[in-house]
Amino acid sequence: MSTKNTLKVLFSSILLSLLIYTAWASVQQPVLQWGGLTSGRDRYWTIATLMDAYFGFLTFYVWVFFKEARTSVRIAWFIAIMLLGNMAMSAYVLVQLLKLRPDQDASAILSTRNR
Numbered sequence: 001m002s003t004k005n006t007l008k009v010l011f012s013s014i015l016l017s018l019l020i021y022t023a024w025a026s027v028q029q030p031v032l033q034w035g036g037l038t039s040g041r042d043r044y045w046t047i048a049t050l051m052d053a054y055f056g057f058l059t060f061y062v063w064v065f066f067k068e069a070r071t072s073v074r075i076a077w078f079i080a081i082m083l084l085g086n087m088a089m090s091a092y093v094l095v096q097l098l099k100l101r102p103d104q105d106a107s108a109i110l111s112t113r114n115r
Contacts, residue, residue: 007062014055022048057081060089067096067114 001009025031025044034045064077080088096109 010062011059014059018048018052018055021051053085054082057085057089064092067109067112069113069115073114 025048028044029042031045035042061078061081064081065074068074068077077088077092081092093109097106099114100106100108
């Protein structure tokens with residue numbers, strides 16, 4: 001399967017999973033009735049929130065996977081992102097910004113692959 005098709009399948013799956021679970025959670029408990037884990041039914045929105053967060057981490061990791069050429073670096077960042085979330089993601093972006101030459105614009109981190 002081509003990279004383009006793989007990404008289409010991945011992001012279609014993420015979108016479909018979130019839509020289905022969010023609709024199901026809405027039937028179990030309206031989102032405005034979520035009480036911050038004060039009752040057993042609050043677990044539906046807690047799970048929906050965790051799914052959303054981890055799918056966001058996975059989406060960011062797709063970019064990291066593109067940027068990094070070495071398997072060991074890809075694995076290390078995957079573990080860091082899945083364990084530390086936005087802290088690891090912020091650290092990754094900062095590392096990429098620090099690697100830029102003074103004459104490069106910040107936008108160069110988006111499409112330039114690391115060697």
